[in-house]
Amino acid sequence: GDSVTQMEGPVTLSEEAFLTINCTYTATGYPSLFWYVQYPGEGLQLLLKATKADDKGSNKGFEATYRKETTSFHLEKGSVQVSDSAVYFCALSPSMFSGGYNKLIFGAGTRLAVHP
């Protein structure tokens, strides 16, 4: 079945460091891909998304490119801030119909801790 694998955390970085969180997926057809972020004490929030191959999602300095050839959707940010400390979830939606926002299959989440 469809699945998402993301790198285990925690990831600990100094402020202004470069961030990469790897995410790979297994799916039939053409899934939509997402990154969600969960700040302490809050619900998951959509960070960015991509609905087709080679699309690049971006938001708040984060970006991820939908790579069908490598079945990957790695999250990157050039310079992290302390405020980026959170848990990041990679997810896919198996359905392309209606933009693919029905069921979501999540990775295990990666905790990021950024120190001053």
Next chain:
Amino acid sequence: GAVVSQHPSWVICKSGTSVKIECRSLDFQATTMFWYRQFPKQSLMLMATSNEGSKATYEQGVEKDKFLINHASLTLSTLTVTSAHPEDSSFYICSARGSGYTGELFFGEGSRLTVL
């Protein structure tokens, strides 16, 4: 953005008792709500999809008689864990999608259940 609130945020109960978790959409009408379960260091797993005014659709392997879901209004869905056992201890998260279909899911903060 839209707000989804869960209550309680954490609950401890004795084995054999039932526990109800509420999920409310505070500033929009949610025609569809999703319930997820998350084990430590694991992915969020979709348990069921509930549509307002109709029976919930459960994922394979989820006991519908144990996890009762009610979506009686456009702003409230409840998950009742019946005859709880220690293995039901987990983090339960709800998400909601509005009737206007913005293509985005909004998540609650999650509810941690501990069964003694």
